[in-house]
Amino acid sequence: MPVLRSAFLAFVLALLPGLVHAQPAVEAARSHRQAHEAQILRDYADFLRIPNVASDSVNIRRNARHIQQQFAARDVDLDVLTVDGVPPIVTGRIEAPGATRTLGIYVHYDGQPVDASRWTHGPWTPTLYTAAMHQGGTPRAFPADGESVDPEARLYARGAGDDKAPIAALLATLDALQERDIELTSNIVFLFDGEEERGSPHLNQYLSQYEGRFADVDLWLFCDGPVHQSRQPQVVFGVRGVTGMEVTVYGANRPLHSGHYGNWSPVPGQMLANLLATMKSTDGAVLIDGFYDTVAPLTAAERAALDELPLVDEPLKDELALARTEGTERLEERLLLPSLTVRGLASGNVGAKARNIIPSTATAALGVRLVKGNDPNRMLDRVEDHIRAEGYHIVRETPSDSLLRAHPRVAKVTRGAGYPASRASMGQPLANQVIAAAERASGQDVLRVPTLGGTLPVFLFEQVLGTPAIIVPIANHDNNQHAPDENIRLANLWYGVDLYAALLTMPAR
Amino acid sequence: MPVLRSAFLAFVLALLPGLVHAQPAVEAARSHRQAHEAQILRDYADFLRIPNVASDSVNIRRNARHIQQQFAARDVDLDVLTVDGVPPIVTGRIEAPGATRTLGIYVHYDGQPVDASRWTHGPWTPTLYTAAMHQGGTPRAFPADGESVDPEARLYARGAGDDKAPIAALLATLDALQERDIELTSNIVFLFDGEEERGSPHLNQYLSQYEGRFADVDLWLFCDGPVHQSRQPQVVFGVRGVTGMEVTVYGANRPLHSGHYGNWSPVPGQMLANLLATMKSTDGAVLIDGFYDTVAPLTAAERAALDELPLVDEPLKDELALARTEGTERLEERLLLPSLTVRGLASGNVGAKARNIIPSTATAALGVRLVKGNDPNRMLDRVEDHIRAEGYHIVRETPSDSLLRAHPRVAKVTRGAGYPASRASMGQPLANQVIAAAERASGQDVLRVPTLGGTLPVFLFEQVLGTPAIIVPIANHDNNQHAPDENIRLANLWYGVDLYAALLTMPAR
Incomplete structure (x- = not known):
């Protein structure tokens, strides 16, 4: 095509x-x-x-x-x-x-x-x-x-x-x-x-x-x-506006042998997966409380212009080798909602460098795209509120051993710059x-x-x-x-x- | 301590x-x-x-x-x-x-x-x-x-x-x-x-x-x-025995701008998180069907020896800066169950190299430790059955565009060697x-x-x-x-x- x-x-x-x-x-x-x-x-x-x-x-x-x-x-x-x-x-x-x-x-x-x-x-x-x-x-x-x-x-x-x-x-x-x-x-x-x-x-x-x-x-x-x-x-x-954050979750204070501690020590990669899974459904709906609340409605002129755009979803899916998309609306309609994207994941190693360890941290780089009506800081607040509601104690700096020892779940959140x-x-x-x-x-x-x-x-x-x-x-x-x-x-x-x-x-x- | x-x-x-x-x-x-x-x-x-x-x-x-x-x-x-x-x-x-x-x-x-x-x-x-x-x-x-x-x-x-x-x-x-x-x-x-x-x-x-x-x-x-x-x-x-696998899930066939496609194109890091979250609960119980079914029971001598071991959980938690562990049993008891560990996660980049993209793949290196009674291949079969039950089409090689276009969710699974x-x-x-x-x-x-x-x-x-x-x-x-x-x-x-x-x-x- x-x-x-x-x-x-x-x-x-x-x-x-x-x-x-x-x-x-x-x-x-x-x-x-x-x-x-x-x-x-x-x-x-x-x-x-x-x-x-x-x-x-x-x-x-x-x-x-x-x-x-x-x-x-x-x-x-x-x-x-x-x-x-x-x-x-x-x-x-x-x-x-x-x-x-x-x-x-x-x-x-x-x-x-x-x-x-x-x-x-x-x-x-x-x-x-x-x-x-x-x-x-x-x-x-x-x-x-x-x-x-x-x-x-x-x-x-x-x-x-x-x-x-x-x-x-x-x-x-x-x-x-x-x-x-x-x-x-x-x-x-x-x-x-x-x-x-x-x-x-x-x-x-x-x-x-x-x-x-x-x-x-x-x-x-x-x-x-x-x-x-x-x-x-x-x-x-x-x-669209943009903002984002980096989230790091913690297991033990050093990488552990996955045999001697596997099934006992928390696994940061698993913790991160469980946390991210609570943020977005498998069909692409963001589950964070209030994420869609401040979206400004379309004007009649915008609605009309949108409806006149050629439909690109199917040729794009061909081009990108996609069998499905997030949500059910056409691309241009989806862009009128804020988005939450896992831009990066890192924990331990995969491939030839993977070792039989439980890594001590796992990190996700999250991107948030904003639409008219969304305040960048307030949107990050909502993501943080969600992380807290999942049982995490949020810190801004790499946590000390004593802090980790005191909180069952610790997430370091580094908020990115953003604009509306x-x-x-x-x-x-x-x-x-x-x-x-x-x-x-x-x-x-x-x-x-x-x-x-x-x-x-x-x-x-x-x-x-x-x-x-x-x-x-x-x-x-x-x-x-x-x-x-x-x-x-x-x-x-x-x-x-x-x-x-x-x-x-x-x-x- | x-x-x-x-x-x-x-x-x-x-x-x-x-x-x-x-x-x-x-x-x-x-x-x-x-x-x-x-x-x-x-x-x-x-x-x-x-x-x-x-x-x-x-x-x-x-x-x-x-x-x-x-x-x-x-x-x-x-x-x-x-x-x-x-x-x-x-x-x-x-x-x-x-x-x-x-x-x-x-x-x-x-x-x-x-x-x-x-x-x-x-x-x-x-x-x-x-x-x-x-x-x-x-x-x-x-x-x-x-x-x-x-x-x-x-x-x-x-x-x-x-x-x-x-x-x-x-x-x-x-x-x-x-x-x-x-x-x-x-x-x-x-x-x-x-x-x-x-x-x-x-x-x-x-x-x-x-x-x-x-x-x-x-x-x-x-x-x-x-x-x-x-x-x-x-x-x-x-x-314990050991085996493992590497799982890669796919979004579009190339990395996409997270603004132009975010909220529409599937996000592999999110897909992987959602998949992994279905495998293990936040308190460390593996949710894969049959994962614990073939565990051999302890003999009386083993039970007695186990009970005589000094309790190390609390000093270990001090040493490792852990506020909690998976499950509620002591370490030595947890080692008598098979384990599922995220050894590595990779998608896009985090930190200074993170970019505003939707990566095209996300990969998890999974380790499985086995106990007496578990057959390595059969255990990996159970993990694969679970991945299929979550809607994934499993492939062994990097999938072609036409395969990706045909299946809403594709996972490449590379099974590792193992022994009981x-x-x-x-x-x-x-x-x-x-x-x-x-x-x-x-x-x-x-x-x-x-x-x-x-x-x-x-x-x-x-x-x-x-x-x-x-x-x-x-x-x-x-x-x-x-x-x-x-x-x-x-x-x-x-x-x-x-x-x-x-x-x-x-x-x-």
């Missing part, structure tokens, strides 16, 4: 210049890109080669300087602003002569942490494939100047899809518009975030401290996230303009989606700056975002080049 | 030569050891420096040759026998002039696999500590010749306690007896096993192929396992002789224990050779057997030297 559909889309994309009367900016973007695919990919690979985990303070700054240099080469002066020694934001603006509005463009250049051993190539060894690995693609050389690449080709690297792709596409768009002297129709404010993947813990501070730089933005365009699973372009009005969901009104003043731009760029109908499943720090822009935001994703849905072998499908990168050309030249009101 | 008790025991041990009239062999062993502690420890450290995981075929052979050389230096010729390219057994005999019986001595020289990153020093970097690490011991230099070491000192290395210690002690015993020209009173057959820690999968073949070498053994002495948790010496009449429990009659002809020898060596009452919690391939000696076996452990119970920072407490190593002197010179019937 996906192969057929993608091939069809590639066919349609190839015919597009003849099928629709794309406006000059999109045409300029497309012909520039077609002539310079090799250069764009080489430059993008150079960018992807710089490791971009937010905690890697040296490399994260190298990324920021790289962005600054690349924009400077297009005569756009950006500042690398730093607060408190945390990853910088890169920001600046382009003044459009006579423009009466200002668009903000948000992208993040950091990526999720990596387990390098699970990547086919290194996470920062950008590798071009003829097609997706999981669809039989094989490594191929980067193209020579003037050579065109199959739009089904994929570029693999951490950040390739999430979220350096918009930066690579924006640079190509700027080149294309400058080449043909096409004027922008809005002032543009750029904001490149360097720690989105750990929850943008300092963005609030950046926005407050440098509020003046962002004050005149009428609408923020969040360039992040994937297009629809049908590969149709989408414009998204909200995001946002859902902007679908009646947004500029919304129809943005949708029209995406339609010009793609030559397709554009889906209007109430919320993305993923999370972006949209709420900060609403809360600190009072400015609404719309998400304009470009990445393929199967980009292995946050996982090993993250990638971008070239057709999606090229869509980005066209989309930004259309957005930067939207007709004045 | 443990510190006080150990100090008291050390005090008693120091007085022993004056308190009891140890027979000449034990006296010879003790004075030889006291004069040569430095040399014995140096030699033992050289032995421990050779990596000894059974799968490491090069090093496992180095261990075998080392044993052969060490015995050759005491004029005992051993053969290194090899079957099928698996770890060798080292075997041979000492003829005692005029002896009317033959004792078999079984020790294994391989150790459990290691996760080197979790050891304070390398697993094969033997390191001497002033006392146990967990009781505040610190690293110290090996003693100079003639220097005596605190018997509370510990030597850390893989195999230090399980099970190279008896080999080091036996060599010292032989030196001591030869030094004073003390004659053995039994013929001795040695059998050093090189793959006990992976279930001695070829010992059956070795015993069958070389049966003639073992045919006249009247009783096998299994030199393995720990003394009682009270640090009192014990003689043990049985062992054994429990010899406490009325064993030579049993009282062995107990008396242990009493001479220790100067203490010796506990008679129906079964060790751990596992040894005793059943093979009973089944293939028709020869009974008794276990004569020397290691400290807190030797971190099978775990990181395995160690031997020197007082226990010295007990071994004395014990073997007493056993090798037991009065003729």
Whole structure:
């Protein structure tokens, strides 16, 4: 299914210049890109080669300087602003002569942490494939100047899809518009975030401290996230929030021989399983008291938009090899509820390193996605209340022997940072303009989606700056975002080049 | 508590030569050891420096040759026998002039696999500590010749306690007896096993192929396992059996973004938790149908011996920082039931490497300890029946996408090797002789224990050779057997030297 559909889309994309009367900016973007695919990919690979985990303070700054240099080469002066020694934001603006509005463009250049051993190539060894690995693609050389690449080709690297792709596409768009002297129709404010993947813990501070730089933005365009699973372009009005915690439960204070103590000493892996099983039913309903209580209801417009989305459940189940899903509702409906996900489990060892012991601890990394109405802290409180109700004494630090000796069940809970969901009104003043731009760029109908499943720090822009935001994703849905072998499908990168050309030249009101 | 008790025991041990009239062999062993502690420890450290995981075929052979050389230096010729390219057994005999019986001595020289990153020093970097690490011991230099070491000192290395210690002690015993020209009173057959820690999968073949070498053994002495948790010496009449399996459950065929798919795609870590929770209650009762059905009842002698054992539950709970245990019965009673232990859990990542994904698999390593009456295969069948009853389709190989698409719940089950429990009659002809020898060596009452919690391939000696076996452990119970920072407490190593002197010179019937 996906192969057929993608091939069809590639066919349609190839015919597009003849099928629709794309406006000059999109045409300029497309012909520039077609002539310079090799250069764009080489430059993008150079960018992807710089490791971009937010905690890697040296490399994260190298990324920021790289962005600054690349924009400077297009005569756009950006500042690398730093607060408190945390990853910088890169920001600046382009003044459009006579423009009466200002668009903000948000992208993040950091990526999720990596387990390098699970990547086919290194996470920062950008590798071009003829097609997706999981669809039989094989490594191929980067193209020579003037050579065109199959739009089904994929570029693999951490950040390739999430979220350096918009930066690579924006640079190509700027080149294309400058080449043909096409004027922008809005002032543009750029904001490149360097720690989105750990929850943008300092963005609030950046926005407050440098509020003046962002004050005149009428609408923020969040360039992040994937297009629809049908590969149709989408414009998204909200995001889920996110939080999480790590829970460690304890057996004896040292690993024990499973023969001499098995059946007598508590087994942390078993305790953790029993605890997690009380949190969620086998059909996916979260059993934590009050977990669903604060969910905001859908508006009529959101309900209508939802019902218009193509059903993707069955093709997705084919693609992902799933015989069932949690709950019975369609995917988009499930994303309008908060979720509880076991992101990781660890106790002792499995496989060749498994030993005949009772490990002394077991740990679960739990992720919680939030929807409009959920307060991140209050949701974690509910999870903790549940853990307590299961008989656990909760601690924040690794417990001492005397504490363990005193409490039959001890759980160390480490709460993660988090931020709430946002859902902007679908009646947004500029919304129809943005949708029209995406339609010009793609030559397709554009889906209007109430919320993305993923999370972006949209709420900060609403809360600190009072400015609404719309998400304009470009990445393929199967980009292995946050996982090993993250990638971008070239057709999606090229869509980005066209989309930004259309957005930067939207007709004045 | 443990510190006080150990100090008291050390005090008693120091007085022993004056308190009891140890027979000449034990006296010879003790004075030889006291004069040569430095040399014995140096030699033992050289032995421990050779990596000894059974799968490491090069090093496992180095261990075998080392044993052969060490015995050759005491004029005992051993053969290194090899079957099928698996770890060798080292075997041979000492003829005692005029002896009317033959004792078999079984020790294994391989150790459990290691996760080197979790050891304070390398697993094969033997390191001497002033006392146990967990009781505040610190690293110290090996003693100079003639220097005596605190018997509370510990030597850390893989195999230090399980099970190279008896080999080091036996060599010292032989030196001591030869030094004073003390004659053995039994013929001795040695059998050093090189793959006990992976279930001695070829010992059956070795015993069958070389049966003639073992045919006249009247009783096998299994030199393995720990003394009682009270640090009192014990003689043990049985062992638990062991088996196990690894279970992997599946979500989507690739890791998914926890935002875009969380609440819709099944979460393998959650599925595994729900499955494991159905297997065992929070108070430690295994809920698998028939799990306890085939347990052999205790004999009256076993019941009586059990009731005479000192209660160790409360001091052990202090030592291990446990506020509760599984079940309500005392430790020794719990060991007479089969156990189900989560040895390992793995899904995605926890800690700094945790990412916002839904991992595509979750795996549990399950250990099953068996008691008399349990058939290993039949017990695993019961676990599999349970997994099926929970709705899982069981496969043996990594499932294809089409198989996953067809079955709502798929579990890959990899069954481990296993062997049954054994429990010899406490009325064993030579049993009282062995107990008396242990009493001479220790100067203490010796506990008679129906079964060790751990596992040894005793059943093979009973089944293939028709020869009974008794276990004569020397290691400290807190030797971190099978775990990181395995160690031997020197007082226990010295007990071994004395014990073997007493056993090798037991009065003729």
